[in-house]
Amino acid sequence: MYETARIRTIVNRSGSATRRRLGSFAPARLLAIPFRKPAIAILAAVLAAVVILAVGVGAVQISVPQIIAIIASKAGITLPFAYEAQQESVLMAIRLPRVLLGLFVGAGLAVSGALLQGLFRNPLADPGLLGVSSGAAFFAVLAIVLGDSVSSGAFAGYSHFGLPFAAFAGGSLTIACVYLIAKRHGSLDTATILLAGIAINALASAGIGLLIFAADDAQLRTITFWNLGSLAGATWQSLLVVVPLMVLPLLFLRNIGRQLNALMLGDAEAEHLGIDTERLKRRMILVVGLVVGAGVSITGMIGFVGLVAPHLVRLTLGADHRTLLPASAILGAVLIIGADLVGRTAVAPAELPIGVITAAVGAPFFLWMLLRKR
């Protein structure tokens, strides 16, 4: 923060009366925002390292120069690093989409977690609280169990997209329900949002239970694995569908950091500071709904990242959402890509579900945080 302050004072050394007006257009200020703290730059460097590691390591090893050469060749540039055709196809068809999916899903889940922790003014909130993921899970399970009969009919050609589509529809439907219930008395009441989310969570679990009861063995296996999460479903086509759904809502969040900071004081206090809290909450709910729904639709349930990433950032960098949101996004991506890397190398050639790893690492960590607090 002091760094950017220094840059700004250097840029705007002119009179103090004009500084504010000029300052808002100064390029240094625009550039400085994402790098509010050097910690974010460090996190970004860690992310880059994890991405390169995750892209290169696996059954087929690909070195860094080879990675660069393969990507460059796609842009029509030939670099003097030899690589095999198999390496190229593994990188382009499997690893790269998988790592990119991890990047977006991890960032999306962590940002959603941070937003909800802010919305509920509770550092223990997580994206699951709104019921989006369980709503998505219910529809996903519905698609798995009823899939055979449905896919022979109208959805015959779309069976590949059927499951993610159902999951996304379920997530969206859930968020719409929560929103309408919470909105019933005119204004969005945070406590009602929370309680509606919990109720819908329970309802979805009941539905899932019922469907599991009706499922056959093969379907049960699919359901179990979907519930544990995996990045293995990543293809360029799925990325093309999911990434815009996750990235576009985030554009709504411009300038949300300071507003969220003010919201931490309380709804009324934020209003007194000139913030339209109703609009802010509505935006946050819709963004979380879309981001989590889209993410979960391809990867299945991945727990704990949305809870742990923002929490960890808050412990180290403080509660300022202007730092918290970008830093959580990067850390979330690092955690998911890292967990996936462990999942597919630890017991190779088999793959551990990513949800197992995030929960196995996340839960003890969470307990440690709880115990440390007192």
Added chain:
Amino acid sequence: MSTTFERSGITAQCVGTAAMGRTLLEGVSLDAGCGEVVAVVGPNGAGKSTFLKMLAGERRATSGTISFSGKEIGKWPREKISQVRAVLPQNSALNFPFKVREVAMLGRSPHIRFSECRRDREIVGLALEKVGIGRLAERCYTTLSGGERQRTHLARVLAQIWERPENGARYLLLDEPTEGLDISHQHTALETARELASEGTAVVAVLHDLNLAAQYCDKILVLKEGRQAALGSPRKVLRPGIIRDVFGVEAHVSAHPKLRDIPLVVPIGAAGSNGRGRAETAASV
């Protein structure tokens, strides 16, 4: 008082509000001019906080009108009014590890478009010094004591209306600003309010301590059961009869031994009891 002065203050005309069919407040009128500090006093549940919430725009008036600088409260855009009106809440929900400086900086939000500038940081520094917690600036808010938290929020609202707007008045609404503060800081807090008033701010404060109200306020609005029981200068309002009727307390009111023109209220005990505490009543009161 000139007409422009009146127009630039807070005006509440015969306001009332109800919730779930129950009248919370009825027929309350108040005129807090710029430069004035007005105390709102009354027993618990009299509607003091409700009245302040109506002035703060949190609760809508079902009858009557409230205006700031002659402009009705509903016609003020949210951003505009937040630049000139600050509200200190009774208690705050903040439980995230923000630094004290960051909390105070939130007060500058209405004035910041992208990122705070040096002036904002200066103001926050000054506001923290003003309430005597400059040394705590880098401390984590959640580790503070109740009184220190209250002062942090006081610094936040001071920072919000620190600078006099080019053309217009400022308004400060305080809901029990002295709550949880030691005697010295109670006085500092109200002296600060007085100081702001002298620069043209209209201040309305809910207070429990009648003597603080007498010492620092130009007017006192007394509420009882949602109605206006009295309104006027401390000398006019703080009379044994009114205090007995409104608070149910026998009190002795005399001239302040040290401060001129200020009444001193000495409560004796609940009305009806002989209210002597440990002591025998000295002579006749």
